[in-house]
Amino acid sequence: MSGHEAIILRVLGLDPALAGATGYGVVESDGRHCRMVRLGALRPTRVSATLRKRAGAGLTSPTAGHEHLCRIHQLVSELIEEFAPHTVAVESVFTALNRQTALRLAEVRGVVLLAAAQKGVPVRSYSPREIKAHVSGYGNAGKEQMQQMVRALLGLAETPEPADAADALAVALCHIQAAQADARMAAGFARGGKLARDGARTTPRATPPRSSPVRSQATSRPNPAIPFSR
Numbered sequence: 001m002s003g004h005e006a007i008i009l010r011v012l013g014l015d016p017a018l019a020g021a022t023g024y025g026v027v028e029s030d031g032r033h034c035r036m037v038r039l040g041a042l043r044p045t046r047v048s049a050t051l052r053k054r055a056g057a058g059l060t061s062p063t064a065g066h067e068h069l070c071r072i073h074q075l076v077s078e079l080i081e082e083f084a085p086h087t088v089a090v091e092s093v094f095t096a097l098n099r100q101t102a103l104r105l106a107e108v109r110g111v112v113l114l115a116a117a118q119k120g121v122p123v124r125s126y127s128p129r130e131i132k133a134h135v136s137g138y139g140n141a142g143k144e145q146m147q148q149m150v151r152a153l154l155g156l157a158e159t160p161e162p163a164d165a166a167d168a169l170a171v172a173l174c175h176i177q178a179a180q181a182d183a184r185m186a187a188g189f190a191r192g193g194k195l196a197r198d199g200a201r202t203t204p205r206a207t208p209p210r211s212s213p214v215r216s217q218a219t220s221r222p223n224p225a226i227p228f229s230r
Contacts, residue, residue: 006030009179010037012085012121013172014076015164016108018065019044022072023164026083027154027172034176036154037083039165042075044068065104069111076115088116089175091167092125126174134174146170 008031015023021041027034045067080088090112093105109125116123126134133139136149147159150169160166 009087009176010083010085011172011175012076012079012083012088013168013170013175014088014090014112015167015171016072016090016105016112017164018068018104018108021162021164022075022108023162023166023168024075024079025160025165025169025172026079026085027169027176029176029180031180034154034173036156036160036169038079039160039169041162041164041168042071044071065107069107072108073111073115076112077119080116080119080121085121087175087179088112088121088123089171090123090125091131091171092127124175124178126171126178130178131170131174134177135170 007028010026010028013025013027017023021043023039023041025039026037028037029035044065076088079085090109093102093109113123129139132141132146135141135153136145138145141149143163147163147166150156150166150173151159153173154160154169160169
């Protein structure tokens with residue numbers, strides 16, 4: 001995609017994580033081609049074994065998780081300010097995870113939603129299966145296949161690294177593919193409605209057939225009471 005082509009859609013993709021790295025990637029599209037603008041991953045700060053032990057014993061409050069949430073909020077806010085994306089696309093919480101992990105991921109998701117809402121940017125969520133289906137065409141695609149598709153769709157010479165950032169690029173590409181599919185469907189409906197309206201205006205109305213006059217038998221037969229004049 002050359003620099004002079006108009007950008008139709010710019011998306012910030014996010015792959016949220018609390019224990020691991022939160023991947024992010026900015027992708028823009030001109031309607032035909034996609035281009036990667038930025039990618040990276042935010043890793044949580046390491047907590048020493050002594051602090052984890054003291055936190056488990058109740059001697060100190062575990063604030064590392066809260067600090068990481070603040071860092072994610074700051075990161076998303078800065079990315080939105082720098083690149084002005086039209087949409088923030090987020091991978092939704094995987095329902096098959098255990099309750100504790102799902103709740104922790106929901107915290108990260110809440111921070112992302114808050115940052116986007118404060119900047120006035122809409123957020124779209126996609127399940128892992130939806131992301132795989134939109135990007136690779138197969139909802140059960142493997143990680144290696146997804147990385148190859150991301151590389152091909154973005155025209156990259158190498159597979160994007162780290163893996164968390166590549167996942168975030170896949171989320172952004174998923175939204176672009178979904179938005180383009182919705183646009184094509186809307187255009188098809190609009191075109192079909194226009195053809196139907198044009199056809200209704202140009203089709204001539206059928207004229208009902210005229211009924212032939214029916215002569216009654218009383219008028220068609222001569223009246224015997226009236227003399228016939230020669």
